Amino acid sequence: MSGVASVAVSDQGDTDVISARANTRALIEEKKVLLLDMNGTFMFGEDRFGPDEDYAAHYAALGGELPARQVNAAIRAIYAYLDVRYPDEQYRHCFPSVETAIRDLFGQQLVADEVHRIVNTFAFHELGYIPAAYAQALHSLNRRFTLAAIVDIWAPKPLWLREFERAGVVDLFAACSFSSDHGVVKPSPQPFLHLLRELGTQPDQALVVGDSARRDLGGAKAAGIDCVLVGRAEHADAVASFANLLQLCDFVEAPA
Template sequence: MAGDCLRVIIFDLDGTLRLNLPSGGEVFNDYVATFGVPLSDEDRERAARWEHYYWASSRPLREDLERFANDDEAFWNHYTYRRLLVLCGSPKLAEALAPQVSQYMRLSYQPQAIVPDGIYAVLEKLQERRFSLGVVSNRKHPYCDELEALGLKKFFPYTLAAGEVNLWKPDPALFQHVARQLGVRPEQALYVGDNYFADVLGARQAGWKTVLFDPRGLFHEPGCTVIGSFDELPGQIERMDPCGNNV
């Protein structure tokens, strides 16, 4: 039994440990609504789920990165078109609004980076229980300076940007690489993230335990442990750890 104990807890960065206030999706939606476009809660949730899918190293993302490799503005214009199409369902409307919405987001969106409520206390508890903690992100470059600015770096002796090893979530090879580096078996590792497509599917395929951080309830019946706030995480860890670590 001791060999199966949970030893490592790895967190996603963007959307999990680091949040944008206000969120880009809501600013995008609210600006689109100023054009008289009616948006239901279902429309907004559908677009948010699509964002998670797109940024999870999806085929459309890979195609766009290749197509617009040397033109950032064209990339974001096309991304905006894609998101408008999901949000509104009208190719004509998406094509008409994309340049203006893209420009608005590029020039006007200046979010504040914050951490989720309760995260510091939870991380302190996990450290006290001697779990090894880390952060693995789909970013291209290291981000330790950002963790320091958010007051998080002291909790995480292990960090990895996917671009450092050219392995991207949801590729299970990334999680396998992390497990090897940390010297644990898959069943001894837990990944906590907000993106079902990148975080849950990728980690689960690698044999890891998973927790989905989903405060908006975007993913219905995801088939994994779900938390709406980090206050819930210690209790969920106690339930999934076969050694019954009392967090």
């Protein structure tokens, strides 16, 4: 009996793992487009809305003059307003903007300049950062795939685009969907399908990469797209699960 056959008989489990990895690699390599989630996938340190967060510091740096207690209370109220609506299916295709939350909560109490400062302060605390290693991973993946970003954020996108520019990745994305542009949040399939139409790509040519089984995998399934989960998320319907985007990148680049 040959050595290879002996391994197959005595260690079937390892052989099954090798076969599964080969099948996963083949499926991923046949894709042309990666639709990438952002938070927890290649951006981290976002959503700094803890109970002890001082929102007034950034607000004051913008030239605002409202009392710190009022600013902190306002941001907490806005976050609570949006947070309770985010998982609610009735808001999936009409998720309110930060400005809508301000109007609903405070009416006309704030003048336009103050609304702008409050929105900017909220965005500053919602924003994360892209680590250099993840920026490099995006560059590596872009050599093999067309990249697009499918992003749920509550505030307007300018600070995120600035972070994309700082990290040197803004030009890697052939298309981006920011939920604050259109009010449609995952797991609706609409943003996924919109990006495919924009890129002229069929669902079977694309792969979603995200860290949420509910939002990323759920939206991908509804759109007929395969999905890989990262960030320790796992689900039987995912093509594969990786510890993070760096591990996925290493898997793609490793010799067959």
